[in-house]
Amino acid sequence: MAQSAEPSSSLSFTSSSYLSNGSVSHNICSSYGSDPGPNLEVISLSKLSSSLEHLLVDSDSSYSDADIIIEGTPVGVHRCILASRSKFFSELFKGDKGSSDKGGKLKYQMSDLLPFGKVGHEAFLVVLGYIYTGKPRPSPMEVSTCVDNVCAHDACRPAINFAVELMYASFIFQIPELVSLFQRRLLNFVGKALVEDVIPILIVAFHCQLNQLVIQCIDRVARSDLDHVSIEKELPLELLQKIKLLHHNSQNDAENNASTDDTLDPLRQKRISRIHKALDSDDVELVKLLLTESDITLDEANALHYAVAYCDPKVVSEVLGLGLADVNLRNSRGYTVLHIAAMRKEPSIIVSLLTKGACASELTFDGQSAVSICRRLTRPKDYHAKTEQLKETNKDRICIDVLEREMRRNPMAGDVSISSHTMADDLHMKLLYLENRVAFARLFFPTEAKLAMDIAHAETTSEFAGLTASKGSSGNFREVDLNETPIMQNRRLLSRMEALMKTVEMGRRYFPHCSEVLDKFMEDDLPDLFYLEKGTQEEQRIKRIRFVELKDDVQKAFNKDKAEFTRSGISSSSSSSSLKDTVNYKARRL
Template sequence: MAAAATNPAEPSTSSSCLSNGTSTPAENLSPTNLEIVSLSKLSSHLERLLLDAADPGFTDADVSVHGGAHVGVHRCILAARSRVFRDLFSASAAGAPSGSRPRYAAAELLPPGARLGKEAFMVFLGYVYTGKLRPAPPEAATCVDPVCAHDACRPAIAFAVEMMYAAHAFDVPELVSLFQRRLLNFVDKTLVEDVIPIVVVAFHAKLHQLLDHCIQRIARSDLDNVSLEKELPCEVVVEIKSTRRKFPGASCDAPAVDPIREKGIRRIHGALDSDDVELVKLLLTESDVTLDHAAALHYAAAYCDSKIVAEVLELGLADINLKNERGYTPLHVAAMRREPAVIVSLLDKGASVSETTADGQDAVSICRRLTRAKDYYAKIIQGQESSKDRICIDILEREMNRSPMACEDSVTSVVLADNLQAKLLYLENRVGFARLLFPAEAKVAMEIAHAEPYSEFANRNAARSSANLREVDLNETPSVQNKRLRTRVDALTRTVELGRRYFPHCSQVLDRLMSDDAPDLFHLQKGTPDEQKIKRMRFCELKEDVRKAFSKDKAAPGHPSFCSSSSSSSSQKGDAKQHRAATRK
């Protein structure tokens, strides 16, 4: 009998490739290794089935997710892997018309207000089908802030939260455990505002360890009670307030609260919630509480319809650039909300786009940090509504370019200076690595951005570099110092943006490098001989990664002509020789 034909594109069923690259017949494998090979092949075949799910002929049901997308699924696989799916399919099969294709809504299985996008659902399905967890798609889990490391920004957190909702709702306990650890890692690294979605998912999924950690973080922060009450479950708010009272000296340090004034503020907020600006005007005449006392413009920018924001602005009774207790203007709050109509209303009435928060963030950078790359870089189709996030950034950037005060530094606090120092150190390190790994291209980008190279980068470790950046002329005022730092930060930021635009693959390599132990690689002569050997090997691997990335960038359509001088190994060697010769001189 003739032997059965095999598909050359598939792994052979009679042999297996071991770690040394040799092929071993299946009969020579131990039972354990044979089981591993079989499971690996089964996983890869099921993954192919998932990738082919776009063809309705291979699937027998659809699941609708956030955004209106429909994902084809195989009910038999999902029912075998999840009790929730099994019960769902069993209940719906009884009353379904014969021959009809069932459709299920993921939102019906999630807590109120929770969302599950297509990208997260596809990663979740990948695990259910194959037992392997794929990494998050960069376009769905990274923001568009050019200096963000993407390790704790809002898109990264939002993706992990969606995965947690899926794991909990569809009863996959091992994924719940995994993403609880990831979310725990986010809590101490991110801004306190970004902890709120983590609190909500921890509450709904009954993740007590994660919830307790979030409560401790928020209780120690300056997040106001209004935000807590508007955005968190009441049980969590009670626990946060109780925890705050337990802190040493909390009762002594807390400012005295005037109950009459507090009542007046709440009544104004209630009138805004009711969309009743006439009632707001009446309340202002009946008490000494003003719109500024109640931070009414901040409240409206965060929670009210854009029409109400415009009506409050028409009253002309609020300071449009007033900073609340956390150092945010109404425009900062609107940037967090990302509602274009609210932003335009504020700008039209004179909101300053150059105002910064205590940590040096302006409205544009706030909006960029919250916006997914997918939403910002999505192709705009004629007749289709554009992403609100992208519109907000475009509006704020145009206003920033138009405003003559955009480059003025109006904040002189020590906190701002410290954050500028940290951002400047990050940018210096990143651009320094760019100069080392592809010097010709980095030089052109820095010339266009008017960023002078920091000559001491390669000769000092991170700690000494930080100390150098913090050196201050005693005759230099804080405002002059901040302006000097901001000018340098702007120039280096522009350099990074040019790199991301013209060298996206190389920029991805630098992103990974900067999120690891980047500064240590510069000091190849430090450490034990074994440590030096490991560093040199990693450095060679890094250069190879950059060479490959540069080749991809150069081959990309629309690559600019000024980048024709590549950063291949030969050009790097030439630049290195010139550098050594100059050093000897």
Template sequence: MANYSEPSSSISFTSPSHISNGSNGYNISSSSITEARSNLEIISLNKLSSNLGKLLIESDSNYSDAVVMVEGSHVCIHRCILAARSKFFCDLFEGSKDCGEKDGKIKYKMSEILPFGNVGYDAFLVFLNYLYTGKMKSAPLEVSNCVHEGCPHDACRPAIVFAVELMYASVIFQVPELVSLFQRRLLNFVDKALVEDMIPILLVAFHCELTHILTQCVHRVARSDLDDVSLEKELPVEVSRDVKSLRYKSQDENKPVSVKSEEQALREKRIKQIHKALDSDDVELVKLLLTESNITLDEANALHYAVSYCDQKIVKEVLGLDLADVNRRNSRGYTVLHIAAMRKEPSIIVSLLSKQASVLEMTRDGQSAVGICKRLTRPKDYNMKTEHGQEANKDRLCIDLLEREIMRNSMGGDVPVSSSAIADDLQMKLLHLENRVAFARLLFPTEAKLAMEIANANTTSGTKGPSGNLIEMDLNDTPSMQNKRLVSKIEALSKTVEMGRRFFPHCSEVLDKFMLDDFPDLVYLENGTPEEQIIKRTRFIELKEDVQRAFTKDKATKDKAKLPSILTHGIKNRTRKYS
């Protein structure tokens, strides 16, 4: 883990060495008195520092007069301290008459204070601690480490981003001693980090005019295999131009510079047109460009580009063309799934896996898609809990999806599907599927949403609760047309269930058991005679115990394929309600 504490100064606490007898006892030399005073000052400053630090952590004695909103949380500050320590805050507070108030305190928003860059909640607290106490705290592990078990955490993305945020705070809030400290920290990352992880360092150096760091970053990028498309999309124009210039100059002087043929120039122009069409969300134009030229989606690395920079809807449309190899590698050796792992968007990962993207492919430096995802994820984000019925944690969901696919591949196929007592009648079958999807959306909202998106079942998934039959019949339709309409809905919902069983097997196992044994009795616990209600509540408690045993069993398999905790929360809440 990167430690941001500076080595403490070497201070000697020695006893007075010059003591002589005087007429009235002892005579202490002047040098000893000076040393004693110095030691007393150090002790007093340490005590003052500790007392001021308590203002940040003790809510019972909060005498703050302002609030800064950071990442949805409020941080109480004392304007007198910040104004004395930073000219930026002094100027800010002088012109803050128009700011809003929160509980009688002036309120500021971090997003409005910063002219560029980002300073997160945890980085801001570390920065404030320095302003209050004069001491630099170590970076919290949960935000400066990643969740990859084999990572030394000396140059992973969370460590870099945390240092970058502190550099932004140091520069913008005008604390020069911290600027000097974090310049050294960031320079240590430049040669260790992967080139894509180094981009945040380059950006903070560019925006904060840190010339030395910027020069080192530009030379590092110029030596790397980062392609021109990435240079143009991710770097400022001036920096991209400097990198290309360095690459051109580094060519062997004895080697004649090759001149692009007219055909090569036209080919590059067509590829850029395809990329621009993707930027414009115009897949029809992409199809037209492919028709008019002899360039394929693979030659243009169009799927890599879409996964990196386009909306997830466009990614799905490009995949739907079935013209691209989902396991193709770009010039840097990354498959499309590797790029999706860097983006950490669950719906894109599921879309690729459903198109048979290989989760086992490795990069040139030995990273898998799940390894890439873990190196980008902070423990704080991975372990963030969500309440029952809320959106699931995307960072954890991406990793779980990839790990489940690895497990599925190691098992040699799909997880066996449990049987259901479903009537052959089409309407009864549709009713069963609609109820099953409805409960999936209730218990596992994010997982169900992803499965429905991949199955194109959104138009048939408006079920809001149990027995929410969405069958819409036109009385003028012939029986064959009605059956055709039912079959279409059944196919979409069946595909949703299939996607759920593939990507979320434990969620599906719980739903299968619930639908087979307990639906609809346990849905309406308050119905029936008192004796029947007692029987239903008893069975509901048994179901809760079954789920808890499943949790224990899953934990024994290294936390892979763990049942989502939101199910337990849901069962506890409902059991409490009807007990």
């Protein structure tokens, strides 16, 4: 900008009133007979920051020339601004590696820009906001806090994970001032967080070459009671060796004697490791063989803890099926198997453990229950996420709901038998009722129904079995196999009924709101449909037509009202009243 000692007009004053050191000329201001007032450079920079921010937040006038796709959502950016503020983006745009759409606008996938780690949509917007404005933004509450009402959010997992994402982005995009800022924030977490929550901090510090942070994290992990299996699973070899070295040097400390007992018996540790490797290979039969060949039990190997933390839910179910593990066993850190399942947040595993007798009220040594653990791991964004009708419900919400209901459930309330007055006493009518109930559950609440059926080991049931039964369709329970004796047929039907009843039991226990909808629907709208083959031929024909119409009308009702349900924030696990009214209304129209 050109300098002028003595402007000849007010326009000249506004465009050339700065001296080389950035201050306003005292003589110029005096010539106008006014006080210099606030620093014009600060004002100008503030206005520039606001103008650039407007480009970022106003999609109608953004004039962006590139999109960065993150979590499926395009974020419009201006390459000239990013290139001038970040060496990373300068080199990226020089290479012109993005794909272009029909309009010539370049597109870049965030996953392609990151050599390691993950950066979510909200974290990217925070970093992008700083690039544009030079001002750090506060972290959005919906992704940087948990849903535990008593948590201070100063070291819960969502707060740590969001800071880790910010650090990844700042380092990759080469913004050193943000790296310094977030390093201080992560250092503050290390002393407050649970040791397992220090692991992601250590990983990001390692990749971002933050030596001070790495040293602090290694020291915290090495001096903690975190088991060596978890450390080996989570950390790269280089960090693992440093932790082992520091841990070895501190073995003489009395406080660490208990945690090093297992390492004193290499043969015992080797046998336990073999059991864990067999679980990693999904080979439960090999686990059984290893148990017979040694004196190590599943509980001594913490095999159920291990399977719940790292293995497929099917493997967990198979291990539980062995009946050799204590579902309420605590590991050396005081965590029960259900506590570990709450950390993983897999609904099917949590329900499997509860059905096998896991106690939801057990507390960790620091007073946390399984549901409070789950809450401290869950972001408000995920917990309050709206779910469209007939779509899968958010797993985070299901885990918390299931555990909370288990905590409230009366332990003596074990009678969950079917009591509907519409159900006839004979076996076929009971099966017809159950088949239809489970079929409608699969239509109305697909995630909850699938979970209940998986736990009950019920095979997939065809929708609206009552209608197909009357038609004699293939695979129906009314069909007669000439090679099947009456005793064999009864056993088959009783086995099927037991699986279906257990499915309904699981639904009543863990999804009471969904069950309430189905109870009302089955009693109010379908009483006559259980007698499809009774009455005159004309009456039977009318009932079958009504059944088909009801099926179609229910589907249309959900499609038509989907937008209304979404606006009202009703999820598939908590939509009993509105769903009930809609179904009843549509059914009565027939």
